[in-house]
Amino acid sequence: MVQPPGFEKQASDRSKLVCRLKKSLYRLKQAPSTWFEKLQAYLVDNLKFKELLADALLYFWGSDGHKIYIMVYVDDVVITGENATEVNSIIKEINTSFLSKI
Incomplete structure (x- = not known):
């Protein structure tokens, strides 16, 4: 230091x-x-994401051929998916419950 x-x-x-x-x-x-x-708890209970067994910090949601992944590392959250509209919807949902900077 x-x-x-x-x-x-x-x-x-x-x-x-x-x-x-x-x-x-x-x-x-x-x-x-x-x-x-x-x-x-919010991702699993409210947004119906599934915690992947391979990595406890990686969450998955899929519907109608669309997939969204959320990776959590310390206090950073990375959200990615195939459909930008659905990704933006998830971001808005998370912003209603948590303070975040986009």
């Missing part, structure tokens, strides 16, 4: 110091897993 510009300090023996993080990045250590559990 490198000290941020303007906050560089050296120890009395002229060695470099490191920064110490006093709080977790999400304020609460359990916040990322709580967010993921809510998203997972």
Whole structure:
């Protein structure tokens, strides 16, 4: 880790110091897993996505030959599919329940 510009300090023996993080990045250590559990429940229960056995972070929905995949990684969500209208519909659905930036 490198000290941020303007906050560089050296120890009395002229060695470099490191920064110490006093709080977790999400304020609460359990916040990322709580967010993921809510998203997972919403995708499976409300939007009827299926969790793939090969990867617990990949979700699938298919109807009338159209497929939509959602990949969740930490706090990023990637949505892709064959039909742009259906993908945009899913994005709107998720935006009604979760704060997100498009």
